[in-house]
Amino acid sequence: MRTWYCEDQEAIDDAFDAFFEAESPPDRVRASARVGFDPELWARLSSVGGTGTALAEALGGGGATLMDLAVIVRQLGRYLAPVPLIEHAAASRVLAAVAENDPAIGLGRRLADLSSGERIATLALRPLQCGRALLVPAGAVADMVVGFDGSDLLLARSEPPGVAVPNTADLPLADRDLTGAAVVASGSGASQMWRRARAEWQSLMAVACSGLAARALDIGTGYVMQRRQFGVPVGSFQAVQHGLAEAATRSEGARLLAHRAVWAVGTGRPDRYRLAAMALLFCAETARFTTDRVLQYHGGYGYSAEYDIGLYYRRAAGWPLQCGQPATIVAELADLDLGPRSEPWTKAV
Amino acid sequence: MDFSLSPEAEAFRLEVRQFLADNLTEAMIAATRDGTIHSPALHRAIADRGWLSGAVPAELGGGDMDPVELCVLLEELQLHRAPIDALGVAVVTVSMILEHGTDHLRDTVVPRLLAGQALGCFGYTEPESGSDVASCRTRARYDGDEWVIDGTKMWTTLAHVADYVLLLTRTNPDVPKHDGLTFFVVPLDTPGIEIRALQTLGVERSNATFYDGVRLGDQWRLGEVDGGWQVMKTALKYERGIAGGQFPSPPVIDAAIDWAGRTRAPDGRLHIDSDEVRDKLVRAMIDVEVSRSFAYHTAALASRGVMFGVEGSMTKLFASESYKKHCSWFLDLMGPEGLRTGEDPDAHMGGRIEENFRHAPVTTIYGGTSEINRNIVAESYLGLPRTR
Numbered sequence: 169m170r171t172w173y174c175e176d177q178e179a180i181d182d183a184f185d186a187f188f189e190a191e192s193p194p195d196r197v198r199a200s201a202r203v204g205f206d207p208e209l210w211a212r213l214s215s216v217g218g219t220g221t222a223l224a225e226a227l228g229g230g231g232a233t234l235m236d237l238a239v240i241v242r243q244l245g246r247y248l249a250p251v252p253l254i255e256h257a258a259a260s261r262v263l264a265a266v267a268e269n270d271p272a273i274g275l276g277r278r279l280a281d282l283s284s285g286e287r288i289a290t291l292a293l294r295p296l297q298c299g300r301a302l303l304v305p306a307g308a309v310a311d312m313v314v315g316f317d318g319s320d321l322l323l324a325r326s327e328p329p330g331v332a333v334p335n336t337a338d339l340p341l342a343d344r345d346l347t348g349a350a351v352v353a354s355g356s357g358a359s360q361m362w363r364r365a366r367a368e369w370q371s372l373m374a375v376a377c378s379g380l381a382a383r384a385l386d387i388g389t390g391y392v393m394q395r396r397q398f399g400v401p402v403g404s405f406q407a408v409q410h411g412l413a414e415a416a417t418r419s420e421g422a423r424l425l426a427h428r429a430v431w432a433v434g435t436g437r438p439d440r441y442r443l444a445a446m447a448l449l450f451c452a453e454t455a456r457f458t459t460d461r462v463l464q465y466h467g468g469y470g471y472s473a474e475y476d477i478g479l480y481y482r483r484a485a486g487w488p489l490q491c492g493q494p495a496t497i498v499a500e501l502a503d504l505d506l507g508p509r510s511e512p513w514t515k516a517v
Numbered sequence: 518m519d520f521s522l523s524p525e526a527e528a529f530r531l532e533v534r535q536f537l538a539d540n541l542t543e544a545m546i547a548a549t550r551d552g553t554i555h556s557p558a559l560h561r562a563i564a565d566r567g568w569l570s571g572a573v574p575a576e577l578g579g580g581d582m583d584p585v586e587l588c589v590l591l592e593e594l595q596l597h598r599a600p601i602d603a604l605g606v607a608v609v610t611v612s613m614i615l616e617h618g619t620d621h622l623r624d625t626v627v628p629r630l631l632a633g634q635a636l637g638c639f640g641y642t643e644p645e646s647g648s649d650v651a652s653c654r655t656r657a658r659y660d661g662d663e664w665v666i667d668g669t670k671m672w673t674t675l676a677h678v679a680d681y682v683l684l685l686t687r688t689n690p691d692v693p694k695h696d697g698l699t700f701f702v703v704p705l706d707t708p709g710i711e712i713r714a715l716q717t718l719g720v721e722r723s724n725a726t727f728y729d730g731v732r733l734g735d736q737w738r739l740g741e742v743d744g745g746w747q748v749m750k751t752a753l754k755y756e757r758g759i760a761g762g763q764f765p766s767p768p769v770i771d772a773a774i775d776w777a778g779r780t781r782a783p784d785g786r787l788h789i790d791s792d793e794v795r796d797k798l799v800r801a802m803i804d805v806e807v808s809r810s811f812a813y814h815t816a817a818l819a820s821r822g823v824m825f826g827v828e829g830s831m832t833k834l835f836a837s838e839s840y841k842k843h844c845s846w847f848l849d850l851m852g853p854e855g856l857r858t859g860e861d862p863d864a865h866m867g868g869r870i871e872e873n874f875r876h877a878p879v880t881t882i883y884g885g886t887s888e889i890n891r892n893i894v895a896e897s898y899l900g901l902p903r904t905r
Contacts (some may be wrong), residue, residue, distance in 0.1 A: 169520060169813060169820075170518055170519045171810075338872070378905055389899050406892075414891060446806055449800075495796070501799045506789060
């Protein structure tokens with residue numbers, strides 16, 4: 169058991185800490201708010217091999233593990249980087265699996281484009297409505313949308329709208345039409361691949377939320393030591409300290425659970441689906457709690473758009489909700505852990 | 518990163534499960550109703566396996582149990598509701614003696630504790646000193662050839678069945694409070710010691726112990742005179758290593774699932790089919806996975822040779838606070854049925870949820886309150902200034 173990064177991962181972590189600090193400072197995050205996407209950052213990420221990290225080398229990728237990718241994603245979370253790396257990676261990986269199962273499908277060149285970041289792929293995470301996917305993560309900028317209609321795995325290739333639905337978290341959300349999408353896999357293989365892609369997204373998003381929470385905590389700790397009231401730093405008050413300590417504890421738990429989930433998904437452990445969903449729920453809640461506490465301890469300045477904590481507060485809500493209501497994910501987990509409901513239930517009139 | 522247990526640790530888990538199947542009986546668990554969460558037969562069986570000595574850090578000359586395997590042992594014991602209040606005390610006491618003790622203590626006390634023939638208990642807390650443990654007032658004076666001890670200790674749990682108390686005393690009242698403390702290992706049959714039962718909100722019995730002119734040879738001293746705070750620090754360190762409080766929730770969740778799967782709401786549907794019940798059960802199971810992640814992370818750090826500190830505080834804080842929350846949820850889930858105590862033959866699973874509901878509050882208090890643990894996280898993890 170090794171619950172910490174190996175030396176290589178430490179190096180990746182340091183490199184991407186520096187990368188996102190330079191390339192995704194708060195003013196760049198704010199500047200990309202309308203579409204929720206920074207093409208220049210995406211190009212820079214692609215040039216350092218970020219967009220194809222966890223794709224096979226034969227496809228032009230980095231051949232790294234899901235866990236290595238998670239190291240980058242945690243830093244992405246810390247800096248709220250406005251690039252759809254999580255969706256892109258999970259979608260690219262499921263398309264690579266499709267191509268491997270069915271070489272005749274001819275996805276080779278497209279996978280190379282995804283690796284290089286020339287094209288962007290995403291997942292329509294929630295059930296389709298009459299062939300349409302609503303509020304698709306990265307829907308505003310993705311050239312390829314992978315979806316699942318309950319039996320077939322679908323791939324829609326179309327011009328991205330380039331415009332996002334105005335939203336709380338400045339995310340590149342947009343509706344996408346999958347009615348004319350190609351069926352790229354069917355049967356139990358399709359549902360297995362879809363389930364895995366979703367678990368990859370969930371576990372990586374959990375890691376991003378844990379990074380977001382950790383950075384919010386850094387911001388909060390820095391602020392309360394610099395801000396003075398009643399003649400002393402507000403960080404010297406125990407009420408403030410205990411709120412931050414609670415957030416720190418949950419954030420550390422969130423990090424551990426998220427990493428464990430990525431490890432379980434990446435190595436195909438039997439409990440991978442439950443851990444991925446649990447990690448997403450817990451990390452989302454922790455990011456929400458932590459950003460709330462830190463915003464509160466900023467006092468009035470926390471509510472001012474000038475301060476960065478508001479960006480974290482909004483993103484903490486928006487990022488994980490792209491996968492659906494927490495209640496839906498809880499219900500899926502209940503079916504896994506408690507078994508499906510024992511009796512059909514219709515509400516008494 | 519790798520979150521898997523080694524094949525040895527997986528095999529060890531099976532070994533522990535088999536051991537519990539052979540050695541832990543429902544009668545042993547039921548016997549704890551008298552308030553003593555200790556089974557002599559089970560304690561000795563654990564000692565006979567070498568797991569008690571195994572849990573003592575190897576660098577002190579203890580066993581060779583990997584900290585991750587120790588975590589497996591503690592997890593399995595708690596999942597099976599084994600009464601093990603004496604286990605942690607024994608390991609901590611032996612560790613402290615091996616690190617600080619005289620030859621006399623090493624030769625007489627350690628072998629008996631390790632064999633499970635003798636038990637220890639902690640004597641830190643006093644009526645006027647809880648979290649502020651260094652404000653201890655139990656007085657020890659050297660009168661020329663012996664120590665004379667006077668004072669009162671609270672929460673000396675197990676003292677009524679134990680052989681030794683690990684006693685924190687004040688030897689110098691004229692220096693800053695941390696600098697005038699001295700530890701002793703005191704045989705509980707020494708004249709002048711009185712043990713009175715202290716009943717609790719939960720089922721367990723604790724004790725108040727009174728020391729009136731207790732005379733003790735210097736060979737029972739643990740560590741330097743006035744060097745008690747150094748010894749206390751190692752005690753806290755070892756206690757966190759074997760805290761054992763990280764897995765309290767699963768037996769309560771099991772009971773809640775069992776209850777929800779057997780009983781119906783007034784509208785006729787099984788409780789386990791309701792959204793609210795499923796939500797609470799799932800959220801409790803998530804907290805358990807977070808607690809497990811913490812516990813094994815802490816163990817993995819220890820096994821790498823890192824002496825963890827704040828991780829132990831986080832583990833304890835999260836696990837105990839969430840356990841208390843779960844007990845409260847599940848009591849509500851059962852409604853008035855949840856109020857039946859184990860004395861009532863109609864109580865579900867011997868009143869397990871009710872009993873845990875009353876036990877839970879102590880877990881966020883003993884071994885460092887949640888507030889003290891938040892102070893520790895604020896200071897050593899976040900680098901915020903000391904507030905006391």
